[in-house]
Amino acid sequence: MRLRNHGFADKAGKPGERAGGVHPYWELLCILEGEAELEWSGVTYNASGTALFVLMPNTPHQLVQRSRTLRYWYAEFHAGDGDPLPAADVIFRWNALQGGIDWTAEPYPALRAAFDATGLLLRSEASLRWDRFPEAVLADLTKLLVLTGSLAAASRPAPARSSGELLATEALRFLESMFPQPITLQTLADYTHYNPSYLVRLFKKHTGKTPFGYLNELRLSAAADYLLRSDMTVLRVSLACGFQSIHYFSRSFKRRYGLAPSEWRRAMRG
Template sequence: MYLRKIDKVDLSGVLSKENGGGIHPYHEILFISDGVVALQWMGQTYLSAAPALFLLPPNTPHILVKQSEVCRFGYIELDMQGSTEFPNLVHARSWNGKQSNKDPQLSAFVPIYQTASRMWDSYDPQSPYQSIAEDLMLLDIRRLLLLITCFLKAHGLPAISPPSEAFRDIEDANQRIQKIMRYMESNYQNTMTVSLLASQAYLDVSYFIRSFHKIAGRTPLQYLHDLRLNAAACFLSTTQMPVQAISDAVGFQSIHYFSRLFKQRYDVSPSLWRKQNT
C-alpha cells in the first residue's frame, strides 16, 4: 500500500455548490468532518451529514456537492499495489449506502469515525516526525479499513479477502507530472490538450510526454482516454443515461470518436457492452 496523497479541505463560505470529484485510477477514502454533503457516485446520490466516511474504488466517477454553509472534509488517495485490504466495489457500495440516514452514535460506527477523525486531526505537513509520518498514517489507514471490514462482516456481507503482504516501491517521481495527473483525474470531462498540460507543468511538450509516459506507462492522451473510457463504462453499467449523454459527460466532443475508441478497447460498441454488463 502506498500513500499517494492526503489533504484537508475547508469549503466553509465558498459560494459554489459543486466542489470536487473526478475519476482516479486509485483508491480513495473521503471523510466528511463538518457539514452536509451530497455525493454522486455509481448512479446514486448519498446525502450525508458529518461524520460520514466514503470508500471510492478506482475508476468510479464521483462528484461532491456541498449542502451546508460549513463544510470540511479530508481525502486520502491510495495505490494499493496488489493489496486486498481495501473493500471491493460491492462492499464499498454497501458501506457508502449506510452513510445516509445513519445514527453516528451507533456503537458500531463510533470507533470507525473516531479513527478517521484522529487520522486527519493528526495530519501535519510540518510534523517533526515527517520522516516516519507516512508509515504512521498507513498504520492508521490499515486500522480503519480493518474496522470497516469487521463492520461489513457483522452485517452479513461475504468476508473480504484477507490482506496480502504489503509491499512498497518508493520512487522519486516528478512532482509536476503527478500534479498534472491529479488535475486530469479531477477534470477529465473538460477540454484539455497536451500542449496546455505541458505548459501547466512548465515543461517542453516532447519532454513532458516522455516524462509522463515514464511515470504513468502511457502518454498523456492515452491516460486521458483511459480516464474517460473508465468513467463511460461505469455510467453505462450503473445508469440509464443515453450513450450520447455519456459521451458528452465524460468529455468527448464527438460520439463517433467516443464509440470508435470504446470499441477499440472493449471490442464491442457502447450499447452492446451495456447489454452484456448491466
C-alpha cells in the first residue's frame, strides 16, 4: 500500500457545494461532523454526523455538502495484492449502511475510535517527521480496512423472498451496486435465489424494464459522468462501466444521448 493523497477539511460554506471526481486509486472518506450526500457509482448515500465510506478506483464520486459546516478527512492510496481490501459486494453493502449506524453501540465503537485517531493524525501532519508520517497513516488505513470488511461481511441481510416488489427492489440494489462487474442473468438469479425467467417477469412487472435494460441505463449514466468529469479515454470509460465491447458501448451511448461518446464530451464541455 502506498499513500497518494490525503487531507482534512473543516468547511463552513453554503449547502450544495461539491467536492470529488474520479481517480485510479482507492480512497477512504470519513465524515466527522455535519450532513452530506455522497454520489458514488450512480447511487446517493446520506451521511449525517458520522460516516466512513470506502471508494474503489475509477469510480466517480461527488461529496455534496448539506449543512453549513462539514468536517471530514480523506486518504487516497495505491493498493497491492497483499493488502486487506474488502470485496466489491462487501464495500457496496458497507457504504449502504452509512447514515443508519449507531456508533455508540457494539460492534462499532472500536471502528469509531480508529477513524477518529486517523483524523487526528492527519491534522497533526506538520508536527510529525515527513518520512514517517505516510507509514503511520497507512497503518491506520490498514486497520480501518480490516475492521470495515469484517463488520460489513457480518451485516449481510437475507435475500428478499416475501413478494415480487421486494424481489425487484433486491435486484435493483444489486444491479446498482455491481454494475461495473460482469453480470449475467444467472448471476442475478443466484443472488436473489429465484428462477431466471420468473425473476425477469417480476422485475419487468414492478419496474417496467428488463434487468438488463435497467443495467444498461446505469452503465450509460455512469459513462456520461466519467466523460464529463474525467479525462479518461473512451475505451477506459467503456471498461470502467462494465461494457466488454467499445463498439457496443458507442452504439448504445449514441442511441441514448444522440452523439458518439467523444462528440458528446466535446459538446458538453463547450
